Amino acid sequence: MSDATSSPTASGARPSLGPLFEPRAIAVYGASSDPTKIGGRPLDFLKASGFDGPLYPINPKSDRIQDLPAFANVASVPGSVDLAIIAVPAPGVLAALEDCAASGVRGAVVLSSGFAEVGGAGIAMQQAITSLARRTGMRVVGPNCMGLINVRRRLLGTFTPSAAGFGLLPGRISLVSQSGAFGGYCLSLIRQRGLGLNLWVTTGNQSDVDFADCVEHFAQDDATQVIVGYLEAANDRQRLFDALELARTRGKRVVVMKVGRSEAGAQAAASHTASLAGSDQVYDGVFRQFGVLRARSIDELFDIAYAASSNMPLPRGRRVGLLTVSGGVGALMADVADEAGLDVAPMPEEAQRRLKELLPFCGPRNPVDMTAQLVNDLSLFERNFQLMLEEGGYDTIVAFLSSVGQVLELSRALLGQLQSVLQRFPDRTVIMSSLASPEVRKLYEAAGVILFDEPTRAVRAAAALVHYGLRAAAAAADAPPPLPAGALPPPTHAANEVHAKAVLASAGIPVVRERLAGDADSTVRAAAELGWPVVLKIASADIAHKSEIGGVIVGLRDEAQVRAAFATLLERARSRAPQARIDGVVVAQMAGEGVETVLGVARDPVFGAVVMFGIGGVFVEAFKDVAFRVAPFGVDQARAMIEEVKGRVLLDGLRGQPAADVEALAAAIAALSVYAARHAEAIDSIDINPLLVLPHGQGVLALDGLIVPAEGGA
C-alpha cells in the first residue's frame, strides 16, 4: 500500500519498511572496536554473518573500527546508505538521525535506550524522533529496542546475544516483538528448534515503526508465510486492523502472544509497558475477528508457527484421522483432538472391515491402531494411511509412530510410502509424531513433512492448521449490514428506556411493544391496547437499574392489578429514589418464554466501539462468559460470538425447551454493531439487558434498553 515516495502523514499511509529490511548498505553510528559493547556488537555480527552489502562504521574518533574504515558521519561515506544502526548515547541520537535523513538514509534502527522508558527529558527526546520520522519519511525502529534481522540477507542489525554466531536458517516465519527480551528469547528458541526464519524485529518504544507497521510489511512480503507477533498494547486501532486484514486477505497465517490474561499478568504487563491496554477479552475478540490465533505458551506459539510454515496444504474441514501404533496414545490424541474442536469421525463400517483384514487385532475405528506390528510389516503404514484418506475422507491425518523416527532406515521407508500416498491425495494434510533423531527430522522437514516429538502437540498443531484452513475457505470478508434508513440519532442526554428502545428499534433491533403512560387511566388504556397480561416499569432517565428499587412489576392481568401496580411503583420511586425525575410508567406486553441474553456496546480505550454479547444471569455476572468484537461487523462474526460463549447451550434448548432463534439474534448483534460504529463518538455505552431470544422463527425482543451518551459527544 505504501512506497518510499508516498507522503508521510500521521494517520495515513506511511513509507515502506523496505529500506530497513532490504538495505543495500549499512552505517553504524557509535560503532565501537569492542565487540561486546552495544555499538560494537552489531558490526561484529554483520561482519561475521557475512551481510552482502557495504558496512560503514561511523565514529568521529577513529579511522578504523573492527578492521573497517570508519567515518565521521554518514555524509562522508563513499557510497549511498539505506539503513543506519544508531548506538550512540541517547542525547546524540537525534543529531545522528538528522544527519542520516539529510544524507538520504531511508531507515534507522535506534538501539540506544534512555527515552520514554525513563520518563522526563527522555519523553521529549523520543517525541523529537517521532517528529523527525514523520517529517522526513525516514522510518525509525526503536529507540530502546533490540533491532532487526533479515536472515536471507544475513543482516543482523541487532545486539541481542541470541544472534551471536548467526546459526539461523532461512524460512517462512517472520517475527515482530514489542519486547526486546522476548524477541531475543524467541531468536534463541528458533535456533534451538531449527526453525526457518525470514524477518525478525523488535519495536521497543515504537517512536515511529510499530507492531502494526511490521505486520503490514510482513503481510506484503512474499517470502513470509507465517507472522509471529508478541504484542503488549496496540496504539492505533485502525492501522492494526488494516494490517491484520491485509494479512488475512493475503493468506498469511498469524499467531500472536498477548500477555495480560490474568489480573496478575495484566498488572505485570502494565508496569512493563506503562501503556493503557484494552481489556484482554477485547483483544481476544479482535484476534478472532481477524482470524489470528492466540498462543498460551511459547511452546505453543512456535508449534503453531512451525506447522503453519510448512508447504502442506491447509485442511478443508475439521475431520481428522488418527493413525497410531499405540492404542493408548491414540485415545489420548482423540481426547486432545476433541477438546481442540476437531471431528474424530469413525471410519465407515466397510473400511473398518478391510482394516481388520490387513491386521486382525488392529483398532479400525479412528484412531486406527496399527499396533507394534508396524515394525514387522512396514507396508501396514501405507495401506492404512491410504484407506483412511480414501474411505475415511479425512481432511487431516495425524500419525503417531512412537520412536520409529530414531531409526533412519525405517523412517526413510515410511517417508517414501507417505510421499507416494500423498501424490494421490495432494489436497490432504499430514502431521507426523515420533521421537526422532536429528537426521530423520532433517529428512522429513526437507520433504515438507511436519514432525512433532509429542503426539498431543501434533494434534494441537493440526487444529491450528484447520483454523487457518477454514479461515482461508471462508468467503470474502463478512460485510456489515446496512444501517436502516431512518435510524434515529442516539440521545444526547440521559434518556428513559422508551426513548432508548425507540432508538434501538430504528437501528434494527426488535423491541418489546410498550407505551409510556403518565397516569393510572392512560396506563390502563395502554394495557388494554397492548393486550393482557402486561408489565409495568417505572420510567425515569435517572434510574438505570429499575429492579434494584423494585421498579418492575410483571404479570398484571386486569385493570385492578394495573391500578394497584401503578400506585406501588410511584410510591417506591418516591421513597427509594427521591431525587429521580419520574416520566411515568412504561406499560409493556409480557414477552413469551425465551432465553435472556445480554447485548451491549462499550468504548474500549484502545479499540473504540466494541460489541459485547453473553447469556444473561450467572454466565455474564460470575463467569464473564462474554464475547467481544470491534464494531462494525456482519452476521458471520455475530454467529461466531454466539458460538464462542459457553452459555450458548441454553440457546440449543435444554430439557425439551425449543431451540432459540439464533439467526434473529445474530442479525440483531450485527445491526447493533453497525449502529454503534456509525455513532461511535456519541455513545459511551449501550446496554440491552435482557435481549430475549424467542423460539426459532419468532425472533428476539429487547425488553430493556439503556443508552448512555458520550460526555460532550457529537
Added chain:
Amino acid sequence: MSDATSSPTASGARPSLGPLFEPRAIAVYGASSDPTKIGGRPLDFLKASGFDGPLYPINPKSDRIQDLPAFANVASVPGSVDLAIIAVPAPGVLAALEDCAASGVRGAVVLSSGFAEVGGAGIAMQQAITSLARRTGMRVVGPNCMGLINVRRRLLGTFTPSAAGFGLLPGRISLVSQSGAFGGYCLSLIRQRGLGLNLWVTTGNQSDVDFADCVEHFAQDDATQVIVGYLEAANDRQRLFDALELARTRGKRVVVMKVGRSEAGAQAAASHTASLAGSDQVYDGVFRQFGVLRARSIDELFDIAYAASSNMPLPRGRRVGLLTVSGGVGALMADVADEAGLDVAPMPEEAQRRLKELLPFCGPRNPVDMTAQLVNDLSLFERNFQLMLEEGGYDTIVAFLSSVGQVLELSRALLGQLQSVLQRFPDRTVIMSSLASPEVRKLYEAAGVILFDEPTRAVRAAAALVHYGLRAAAAAADAPPPLPAGALPPPTHAANEVHAKAVLASAGIPVVRERLAGDADSTVRAAAELGWPVVLKIASADIAHKSEIGGVIVGLRDEAQVRAAFATLLERARSRAPQARIDGVVVAQMAGEGVETVLGVARDPVFGAVVMFGIGGVFVEAFKDVAFRVAPFGVDQARAMIEEVKGRVLLDGLRGQPAADVEALAAAIAALSVYAARHAEAIDSIDINPLLVLPHGQGVLALDGLIVPAEGGA
C-alpha cells in the same frame, strides 16, 4: 504389607513383587540366538547392559544361545533362579510357568501374546495363568506385555526396541504402564530427556500383576520418589485405593495419564482394552481423592515427573515469586501461574523500594524484572532473589533467565549465587527456566536444581510441586464422620419421597419439614401445623420426576388455595400418570431463599458407591459441572468437591446475595457418603435434587429425595 510367605488369595495381600524387580538370577524361556526375535532380544539386552547376576537361556534345542550355556528347563540350571522371562509361543507358556513354579522361581514375565486379547482359547489359557499364580504365589507379569526394567540392576527384562543400548540413568522415577506401546514410547522419551529412572514395567493383560500391585510395590520402594502411571481401566477398586493410599502416606508423588476424557477418546480406549471403564469424571474424582495429579499430555506427564523427582523441598503454600529478565515473559508467567491456582502476591512496598534502588528501571512488584541488565551485573540475581525470599516470603520462586543457560560461565556463576542464597532458605523451592546447553543442564541437575527450557512449563511444574506440598502438609487422612445412631436402612423397594427423606434425615442430611396427607382436610391441617406458605407435591413411589407431570404447586398461602391445589394435583396424576399408585400429597414448608444444588449417589461399575455434587440447573444439565468422590470420605474431601465445581461462585453470593452455608453443605455431602458406603450393596442410586443451601449459618435442606434400591440388593 505383603511378603513372599503370605498366602496368596484373590482379594487379600499378595506376595511381594520383589523377585520380579530384584532377582539374583534370570532364566529366559524361549531364548533365541537371533537377537532381533522376541526370545532373543531380552537376552541380548541383558548381556549388553551388564545385568549383575547369572543368565540362563532355556531352550531344549540348543546347548548354547548367544554365547551362553543353554538348558532344557529351569530345573536343570546349576543355580537357583528368581525370575523367568517367558518368550515361548502361547500354547507353551503354561507348561513353562508350571516348570518355573515347581523349581522355586518367584516371578515370571510373560512376553508372549495370543491370550485374552485374541479371545477364544486365549482367554482360557490366560485364566490358567491366573490360577497358577494364585495357587503357587509366583507373581506373573503379562502375558502380552513389554516386560520390566530395573535401572540400578541394569535389568532389561523387555523386548521393547526403546531399551536397545540401555542409555538409562538411575533416578527416582518408577513407571507402570498398562500399555506396552505407551511404556515403550515413555522409555524412549525418558532417555531423550535424560531423566533418571528406577523401575519400569508394562502390565499387559494383567493375568496376575496389575497396575495397583505395581503402584503398591513402588510405594514401598525407598528408591522411588515419583510414581508415573498409565492407566486404562482399574479392575479392583479396593486394591487400587490401598495402593494409592499407601503411596500418599509414604509421600510418593504420583502422576498418571488416564485416557478417555472425550467420547472419542473413551471409545478408542474401550476398543483398545475391551474393558469396562468407569466414568472418566469418576476417575478424576478418585485421583483428586488420593492426591494424584492427572496429566493431559505426555510432555506434562514427564514435566511433572521431572520436577517431582528432584530433591528440592516441596512448597509449603501457594505464594509464588516470579523473577525474570523479560517483563513480557514475566507477565506470561503470571498469567499461567494464576490459571494454575498459584498466588502471584506482590512484594511488600518497602521491598519494592529496595529493588528499585538496586535497579531503577526494574519491575519490582511480582514478577520482579531484572531486565537484560542482569548480563552486565550478575549480582542482581543474588540480590533480587534474596530479597524475594526474605521480604516477599514466597514459598516458590520461578526464575526466567532467557538463554543465559547457553553460556557455561554465566550459568556457573548464577548457580553459585543460587546455592549460596538457598543455604540460608533451605525450605524454599526454586525452579529455573532458560534455554540451556547440555553441559549447563547437567551442571544444574547435578546440583539438584530443576531447569526447564520454557517458562510456562516451569510455572506449571511449580504448580504441581505446590499440589504435592499442600498434600504432604495436610493433616492425617480426612476421616469420614460416624454414621448417626439410628440411621434407617434404605428402602428395599421403590419408596415415596417422604420415606426417602426420612431415611436421609436419619443419615444426617437435613430435610425440609413436611407431612404426608391422604385427603384435603388433613392436607389443610398439615399446612397449618407447618406454617404458611406451603408447597404441595403429589406423593407416589411410581412418579420419579414430579415436576414433569405438573406434580408440584408452590406458594400456597391459605386453606382455599391448598384445597384447590390438592384437587389439581390428584387430577393431574390421574390424567398424566394413570398407572401410578398415589399415596396422597406431601405438604411441605416453603423453604427460604437459597442456592439449589444437586447431591447424589451412583454405583460406578469400577469404583462402587460414588457421591456426585453439583450446582443445580444448567451447570449440571448442560456443563456436567459436577465433582465425584468414592464413598466414604470426610468433610475435607467434601469441601474440595465444592471447590472443584465452577458453579460454586453462586455459593459465594452474587450481586448482594448472602454467602451460602458451605460448611453445612460439606457436612451433608460427607454424611451422605458415609451412608452410601455403609449400604453400598443395597442402593442403586440416591438423588437429592434440590439440596437447598441456605445463607451462612442457616444450614441446608433436602427439598426432594429419591432412593432407588439395588435390584435384589441386601
